[in-house]
Amino acid sequence: MTNAIEVRGLCKEYGDFRLDRVDLTVPCGAIVGLIGENGAGKSTTLRAILNLIRPDGGTVKVFGRAVSEAEPDFKEDIGVVLDEASFHDPLKAPQVGRILSGAYRNWDQRCFDGYLDKFGLPRDKKIKDFSKGMRMKLSIATALSHHPRLLLLDEPTSGLDPVVRNELLDEFLDFIQDEGRAILLSSHITSDLEKAADYVTYLHRGRVAVQGAKDELLESYGRLACARSDLQGVDPALLVGARTGQFGCEALVRDRRAFRRQYPALTVDPVTLEDIMVFTVRGDEA
Ligand SMILES: Nc1ncnc2c1ncn2[C@@H]1O[C@H](COP(=O)(O)OP(=O)(O)OP(=O)(O)O)[C@@H](O)[C@H]1O
Secondary structure, eight states: OOEEEEEEEEEEEETTEEEEEEEEEEETTOEEEEEESTTSSHHHHHHHHTTSSOOSEEEEEETTEEGGGSOGGGGGGEEEEOTTOOOOTTOBHHHHHHHHHHHOTTOOHHHHHHHHHHTTOOSSSBGGGOOHHHHHHHHHHHHHTTOOSEEEEESTTTTOOHHHHHHHHHHHHHHTTSTTOEEEEEOSOHHHHHHHOSEEEEEETTEEEEEEEHHHHHHHOEEEEEOHHHHHTSOGGGEEEEEEETTEEEEEESOHHHHHHHOTTSOEEOOOHHHHHHHHHHHHHO
16 A cells, blocks of 8 residues: 655654654555644644655655655645635635636646535635635635645644534545545544544654554543542553542553453443543653
């Protein structure tokens, strides 16, 4: 299988922040979700992939080519939505299309018009009067309308209502029906990734804390809730982020099946990606 993105040992230091030996693979035909708390290094990773920053160490390849050596036009292949991306406020959507038609060799005006219709975006309204969801839809319409093979999306669903979010997630799922395409998207909304992502990388304080196929992660991790006396009998090496409260204890279990074999009397429930994030942060703070 070809990889759309291969990041190996990526390092970048900004004062007291360090992106530390990040490995990340985005296979063709897949959606990879990048999750992590504020300041974990998600945008820094995306910027390194776009060759917008110079890493202190490591390599980044897009479709097999090192981005540091790629021609500037390698971005023709990439549809980008960055969180700070904004359009010039006095413009209207058709004017944005005309400007971008000069910027991309593969710009497809019919495709762009199709997305304006599909997303219900007005042609006669200035962008300054667009809602947040409308701006994001316009951003995604422009990213898709030069026929990229790879979408790099920084927080594409943040601040949007569930209906719009689902509409966009469906669009992303449609996009990767073509096996030659791939999506890397960062998000705080773990439920969106549960719906759309095939693989998940969880960055915590600049490092990869958890990584894998989403279904395998959700299958393997578990959530233990038990009495304080029960927790005392459990091997701490099997647990992440154990916390004792007034009414009992809870912890993340890395290998649900192995845990059940060892402690059949204890109940381990399925987890969400959010559980994995929250307990991992707790475990790190303990
Ligand atoms: N150009 C820069 N100069 C100095 N520090 C920077 C720069 N870019 C990022 N940082 C720092 O690097 C760290 C990681 O930032 P980054 O934007 O990658 O995090 P993030 O995971 O995308 O966070 P968020 O979810 O809040 O967008 C932060 O501490 C940030 O202040």
